[in-house]
C-alpha cells in the first residue's frame with residue numbers, strides 16, 4: 001500500500017511539474033473572442049537565461065573595447081599636441097597668432113594630465129632662434145585636419161609592447177651600469193626574452209635604419225620612423241627581418257631577440273625617441289616608453 005501511495009505521489013508531482021506554466025490571456029474589453037496562451041515555466045526560464053547570456057556578452061565586449069577606445073582618445077590628444085608642434089616646425093607658411101610657450105604648455109599638459117608625468121619637451125623650440133623671434137604665431141589648423149590626423153595618429157603612436165614578454169629587467173632612467181659600478185642613463189626599457197623570440201613593430205611607420213653595430217652599442221638594431229617625429233628603436237637583435245625604407249604596420253614582425261652589441265644576455269632594448277624637425281639641426285631625444293606601453297602590459 002505504501003509503495004502504491006509513493007508512486008501515486010511521484011505521478012502527482014510529475015503532473016504538477018509538467019503543468020506549471022503561465023497563462024497569457026487576451027480578453028477584449030467589449031466582448032468577443034478570448035485568446036489564451038499557456039507558456040511553460042521552462043520556456044520562460046530559457047528565455048531569461050538567453051537574455052542574460054546576451055546581456056553578459058554585450059557587457060563583456062563593451063568592457064573589452066573600453067581600453068582600446070581609451071587608448072584611441074589618449075593618442076588622439078597626444079597626436080593633436082604633436083601635430084601642432086610638427087606643423088609649426090615643418091611648415092613655416094602657417095600664420096602664428098599666439099606664443100609658442102602656450103603651445104609648449106598644451107603639449108606638456110597633455111602629458112601631465114594623461115600620464116601624470118612631466119615630459120622633457122623643452123628643447124626643440126629653444127634651439128631654434130628664428131622660432132624664438134617669431135614666437136607670436138600659432139599654426140592655423142582646421143578642425144577637419146585634426147580629425148583626419150587623429151586616425152592616422154592612433155596608428156602612429158607606439159602603443160603596447162614589441163615582444164611577448166611582461167618581464168621588464170631595466171626601466172628608463174638613471175641606473176647602475178650593468179658593466180660596472182658607475183651610474184648612467186638608461187635610454188630605453190629592457191624586456192627579458194629568449195634568443196629568437198619575435199619582435200613586433202609597436203606602430204605603423206617606415207624602417208629608418210636596419211643596422212649592425214657589431215659588438216658595440218646597440219648591436220643589430222632597427223629604427224622605425226613614425227608620424228609626428230616619433231621613432232622607436234629595437235636593439236641587441238639576433239636577426240633583423242626588415243630592410244631600410246620598408247613600410248611596416250603595428251604588429252608586423254621586424255626581427256628576433258638576441259644579445260648582440262653591448263649586452264649581457266638576451267633581451268630587447270626598446271626606445272621611444274622624438275626627432276628634431278629642423279634639417280640643419282638633427283637630433284633625437286629619448287622618452288620614457290612606459291606611458292605609451294603602460295596600458296597594454
Ligand SMILES: [Zn+2]
Nearest residue numbers: 188189190269
Ligand atoms: Zn637597455
